[in-house]
Amino acid sequence: MSYKEETPTILTTSVSEVYQKSDLIGGIFIPLEKSNNNLPKILSQKKPEEIPLDILTSKKSNWHISISPDGENVLIFDHEKLEFKIIPEKIINDSYEKESYDVRSVFKNEESKKDYPKWTIAISNSITNTLNEKEVLVAISRVTKSDTTSPGKKNLNNENLTSTNSNEFEEKEPEPVEIVTTDTTANEGNTVIYKIKLNQKSKPERICSDLPGGIVIFVHNDKKNYIYCLIFNVKGIFRKKFTHDLSGKRMKQFYYPKRLQDDLNTLYKRKSCITRLFNSIFDHYFFIEQYKGGTQVLQLYDLRTMEMKQFFNLHVRKSHVRKSLRKFGTPIFARSNDEKIIAFSFGFGKLFLFLVENGLEIASEDFGKGVKILFCDFINNDKTIIVIVQKSESECQILYWNLFSTSNHVKSGRKVNFVTDEENISSIARIPGKLITVDTYGNISSVFDRLINNCDPEEEGKEIHSIVIHNDNSKLVESPRKMSCSKSKNEHTIYSLYSQNKTKPLVSKEPWVIDVYDRTSVFLDKEETTQLFIGRSTIQVWRKIAGNKKVELEYIWANNVKANREETCALKVDELYIGDRSFYIK
Template identity: 25%
Template sequence: MIKNFLNWIKAINIKDIYSFRNQVPIKEVNYAGIDDISKKEDYRIAISQNGKFIVTFDTANLRIKILENKDHRPFTSSKKEVNSNDNNKYCGLDNLDELDDIGQTITYFKINNDFMIEKFYKEEYKPSLCKVDSSDSDIINASDFEWSIDISNMQEINDGESFILIAISHINVNMDMRRTENKKIDNKKHDYKKENLNKIRFKCSSLSEKYELKDEGNKPDEACDIAINMKPRPTNKISEIKKGIAIYRFDLKKNQNGKESYDFNTVTCHYSNQISGICRFIDDSSKDDSKSLNDSRIKRFIILNFRGIYNFEFDDHFDSFNLNEKFEYPTNIRRELDIWYTDNCMKRLLSCIYDKYFFVPQYKNDVLLLKVYDLAKMELETTIKKSKNKNYFTLNSNDNAFSFSRLQLCFTRGNNTIRLYYIKNGLEVALKSFKEIERIYLLEFIENDEKLLIIGKGPKKEGLIFAIWDLYNTGKVELIEIDDFPTIIIENFGTHLARASGNILHIGNNGKVSSVLKKIEKELKMKKENEKKVDKEKMDKVANSIIKLLGKKPDGKPDESHNIHYNEKHMNFKPIVSEKEPWMLGDYDRHSYCLYYHNQKGAEVETLQLIVGRSTVQIWHQIQDSSRNKDELPNNGEPFLEYIWTNRIPINQEREETKLRIKDFKYGSNVGLHEKLDDFHLKVYWYERKDNKENSKRKSMQKKKSMK
């Protein structure tokens, strides 16, 4: 018996033992049927660094959904460049009337308290809303635990494989997000153990048909039964969820059927209950490489908590994740956490993170230092130094708002003043205050980094104010107010709002994902249409009130060659010039229009007159004031030329047939930059004679032909 056992031991191959130890457990999970929500939904949203993919997470019912952003606005090197994905490109203002729900489901699944996938749902599955209140036994103190979620860009491997990674962390606030027992962090001691995360693979049964992202004609199939090849677990309760992290790798395959769609049948989960914190995938895209503007590889996966930044090493196929290194926070952040944050510091850490940057404002001796760290390289990127008065530093650090473009950094302390800096050298390039905004909540570069979106609160109104600052073309600021935009978003910017690379998304209490920029553009389009309508009504009203009279000659007789036009509000207008083309020897047609006339209490009279002559358009200006000396008035109170335009017709062609002819003249409203000056639209045309030499040449050619 013993001899047979020893022979069996010898027969075992050492390689087989190693393979057994590294074998990944596989669980088969099928698609679920009817599965109603048992608790009131509590959603979170995250967006990939390039803005193309979205993940939503119902933390109450542990349901996760991966979506493709149908309103994706990729960064392009030129305005004419079009996204290669024709089915998923930003379509501009002409397609704003499409559905507001911009998320197209790729996969939808539910996890249990141990981060294990429990069931999948069909892509079009929509659970019924919760109709019962959560019992007290299912709820724990909200301050004890927090959630963090993130999603990576699509990772394409050389051998044709593609992956999307989702990271979730259930954060124990008392253990990982606050200082306990008045103990400070000792950076010299390791508070973590280098180890690989646990791994399990879930294989989902394939559906009978493929669900294409852009094929909305498919009808939902009949519900199928749940079939899960794993041991039964107790009923989910939030209070039972442990702290920890989980990274889900979805193996995707893009269908080659002419439509943008993805299939997957395997999900690998890496998990651990030893650590929790804010989870982030850090991409290392080159800002100077146009090919990598929207596609980049994951450089790091990190967890941030009270103690520091934990780095996880992984292989090219994301088959393993190993906690291998810890990075310390900058000195001033470490000091701030140790002294001030006996409670949750999650909001403070989130206020420092954007894209791949860790942003640290530091105040010392009335000097503002803005330090920017690159999380991909784990090194200082740039330092901006700015002197400021003491009042500038009284606001809470959590009120900071900032955003990064490929060249610039914009920053505000939460008030109504924004500063722009070059990232490369730290130079300040712009400073602007917005009197219409009392407090700024969010900044984001949009439209190829050419404009800046500002979300803030007005000084009087309770709702949000959206402002779009054109940074390069005009410097103009457009203000938009959206009545139906939820103001409660102010309280949960970090959970219900996601932004990246000029894409800003919002998730509602019903789990619906919408584009903030799309809402703004719709409102802006309606605003412009209303303004055009109002302007047209004003122009029509002004046009109907235009009065036309004949001018007068020096002897007081009517001048039939001089037509005078003005509207009813300028009844006392009198032309200040009559003939201003001295090269014209005879009589010729002129048309004068009153652009502005103001008589202030009978003393100061200011007049602007436009006159169209034989070959020029001129604007004349006169200011008269009987209470002042002529020396104090422009041009001694006489008319002076403000503007002249000529058609540059040759003098040898100057005659009645080639005169300027008015095709259209319209008065407009006086709303805008020049409130006292009426807007106007003037369109003129004229005829020109052909060169006499060319005519004589043609005649001689005709003579020669006739002689032959």
């Protein structure tokens, strides 16, 4: 059973506002004006399509791809021809002829030796200048072995490393990088930033070439009207700031949090750290797993401020995680479109949901011990999470985790060939709600729409079981099936779907209320393991753990009324509909 609060609850104590009708569908609060007022149905699954969808990238490809943070423009780069193109995202699936921009005046064609050099690219959102022309920034980074492998701790000043308890990246003085052109013998990588006027036949203007090589991204700080170009490599994070007119300021360099910096110094002396860093970056967030006081936590940093946004307790044993990561692979991260919820997985078994505001885990879904989790993202206005999983060595499967549903909440989609290469990170581009790939021949595919094209489940039209409360019976089409009802001595009304309740219900789940007041409980399943509790100021769902006498809280919604106003501003239920492990309340 899964739940998600879609909008803020009522924050005032006005009786009229508290009594304003709102919908709670399947345990999710939705304002009345946003509700389609359709009663919930018991949903069935579509039959998955038989032909698997291909999402393929090539390790041998000379093509690299990136997408702007707002999703409007796509950048592709051919490192053999040393040319790049900028294509509007809305036409990438059409045939296109766009002007190529030549960068051979800065970079030279060179053969790859032992997987080096590597290339990463990035494109910013467009900016309208004073002449009403649209401009973008394009960054091309040539990454060498010195950018991805560590010389070891002996060459570092450990006294300057970020402390374990720091809530921000520690700034340090950057080392100068003076590289204008490259050749096959150069040991240091570098990043060059260009300014391009869109829809005009003009050469790209090189505005910065003193940055080191690494994973490059653009982050927009709309509050301060800044654009940041960030470069991640084994030495730290390098940040170049641009103002609204795209003029550059001085570069700053930041250390990683100490535990990550120690890992980079000790574990990546021979192998590349580029995949480790790449898997820690998504959108304007940087996230890492740490161990704090024996507890594993996920730390989330905001790259717009270079400060820690939140940390989340993962409640997983350290030995179990390390063993599973060696077996399976890389962590998975996604954020909701409203940025209130994040999804995280170690890359196997479970997917966790956390509230960004307070760091609390609000839901999790276990897909099985032997299951890899390769990808996830929020879709359908944050009501559904699309997940790509792989069992053993079999082909991958698309699953849809419906956060609204309490019945059949995980639906199977089509099969998919999801083949990516960890070392070729720039052959796939992703932002929230978009996934774009480029193949060996430079063909671009926007695959996200094809991933979600059957996420809406079919309806069998099976009616809900019962209408427990309905204050306007004249609007009912037919009489509902009655539920058996009992009443306890302390003003607690208890409904059961199938029989006079056999299970002792939870009675006092609002311990802050000391007087006697009206409460309603409904068992939502035949086994009476799931109980809906409607109190004075909260709506709760409790589930009994199989093989255990304990119960756990699955969901809670509160009206946020102050304690001294709860009695006068108590919840008033106009309608309550019950289905099998599902409910609708107004």
